[in-house]
Amino acid sequence: MLGLFRWQDLLDIVIISFVVYRLLLLLVDTRAMQLVKGIFVLGLLAAAARVFELQALSWLLGKSLTALFIAIPIVFQPELRRVLEELGRGQIWQRRQAQERAEQLADEVTRALVYLQGQKIGALLVLERTTGLKDVWRTAVRLDAEISQELVVSLFWPNNPLHDGAVIVNKERILAAACYLPLTENSNLSRWLGTRHRAALGVTEVSDAMSLIVSEERGEISLGIKGHLSRGLKEKQVRRLLLHYFLAREEQKGGLLEQLRRELRELWPGSGGKNEI
Known part of the structure; x- marks a missing residue:
């Protein structure tokens, strides 16, 4: 298993982790941060439901997450626009x-x-x-x-x-x-x-x-x-x-x-x- 792990995979993980971390920093003290916490809790519940083979709960949580991903761009348009503006100015890489x-x-x-x-x-x-x-x-x-x-x-x-x-x-x-x-x-x-x-x-x-x-x-x-x-x-x-x-x-x-x-x-x-x- 370890033989299949390449140094590119490690670099990939580090870059993605850093990007996610910086994105979360941009969302601190905004309404969108509460949404991220809610999605994280729902994700944990969905994982637990699959482990214990709770089919009805898994189906319900799956539909809920799908609906959330559709509603997010509409409800949180100002926050998403702010994040994209910060990215456009390169502020995500700075300490501005x-x-x-x-x-x-x-x-x-x-x-x-x-x-x-x-x-x-x-x-x-x-x-x-x-x-x-x-x-x-x-x-x-x-x-x-x-x-x-x-x-x-x-x-x-x-x-x-x-x-x-x-x-x-x-x-x-x-x-x-x-x-x-x-x-x-x-x-x-x-x-x-x-x-x-x-x-x-x-x-x-x-x-x-x-x-x-x-x-x-x-x-x-x-x-x-x-x-x-x-x-x-x-x-x-x-x-x-x-x-x-x-x-x-x-x-x-x-x-x-x-x-x-x-x-x-x-x-x-x-x-x-x-x-x-």
Whole structure:
């Protein structure tokens, strides 16, 4: 049996598996993905019916699958057209989806922070990286929600029950709100910095997370990372920092920090940022 197996057969299997995998990625978060799951379940039932020689069930499932394959192009025309468009642009072979998703998340968070800055509403957003912050958010209000401008703004809106505390984000999800963070142990900070900034620095001293702070008194956005505070970030700068974060991969542990330092040097040449520490 193994003697009949050629290297071309192995290559054939690998190529088909890769194509099916990329097609499934294009269908993620669409209605068509639920259909694929349904067809898979029906296929398993049909196989089981044949093994146990359940002729009536096999006939019924066979007719159902035939009807589904006829109805799919009609019901899911928009999804199929989208897949073909992606194939036509060659996106199935590229990582454009990850880039577009990161840009979308960066835009959502940036717009939220800039809006809060314009309204002078205080906010503290913690971006979790490789070090888990479960000890911080397990006693807070769990959300596990998708990131959106409206949700971030509403969480920090005055008189909202969840506005007092930090919001923790992990890649593509908002994990929790109303989180209380450890305060920094650095005694050399400016006395003008309040509890929000001290908490933002405290969490970066006990983990590799970074924090974004909106000051309600000064109406400015600041970045906390590795126990250092950089103040006065502009909208473009915030977006680029967030884009680096959402694009960062686990294996590039030192890459994100270096990118942030480069960004801050561009904003404040020769200083690396207005560090309070």
